[in-house]
Amino acid sequence: MRALWPALTSHQETRGMPEAKTKYDEICLAYRKSRKTFxxxxxLCQVFARDLVDGMIEYFDWPQDQEITYIPLGEELDPNNRFYALSGAMQMDDESFWHFGLELTVQEPGGSYPLPFLMSFFIKKVGPHFIVKLGPQGKEIRIHEDRRGDLTPFYDAVFVQIMSFFARQYQDAVTKGLKEPGFIMLSPTADNL
Structure with a gap:
């Protein structure tokens, strides 16, 4: 896994910045420092999200030849331009969670009846913990930044949610089109059911 950038000390944050000569300069430096922190x-959240998804795909032994698509949540999808880098799909909500959709495809044995489905992840960092929610109303799961290599319980929780969706909600999603977005839903790109 990739290492996260260490937190910068006050000295490191100001090193290389010009000294303020006016109040305006002080305001500009404060803005620069705040913007850099953001x-x-x-x-940090993007790196964590990528590690989380990559680890999950590996844990599930997802076929390497299948496309993994990141989708911004809450936006109309342009079918001609729906491929986003993770950084382009991640957006911040009003609770300071970065959120994104991850589209994966399942299929019948032999590759017939492929079905894309969408999972929505919400991530933020508070102190030494990343907080992850599975869907907008999901329970907050705290993952210490030093425990990122041991995410098996998290991946198992995602697996249980996927299995539950196909066992209990798939038929409603197909026939009624679940209106309330949850952690898992049929992808807006799903056209062959």
Whole structure:
């Protein structure tokens, strides 16, 4: 797994920045420092999200020839331009969670009747913990930044949710089109049911 950037000390944050000569300069430096802190936070969450997804795909032994698509949640999808990098799909909600959709495809044995489904992940970092929610109303799962290599219980929880969706909610999703977004739903790109 990739290492996260270490937190910068106050000295490191100001090193290389010009000294403020006016009140305006002080305001601009405060903005620069705040913006850098936010961008570092965004990057940490992106790296964690990528590690989380990559680890989950590996844990599930997902076929390597199948496409994995990141989708921004809450946006109309342009069928001609629906491929996003994770960083482009991640957006922040009003509770400071970065959220994104992950589209995977399941199929009948032999590759028939492929069905894309969408999982929605919400991630933020508070102190030394990443907080992950499976769906907008999901329970918050705390993962210590030093325990990122041991995510088997998290992956098992995702597996249980996927199995539950196909056992209990799939028929309603197909026939009624589940209106409330949950952790798992049929992808907006699903057209062959």
């Amino acid at each position: 961008l570092d936070y965004e990057y």
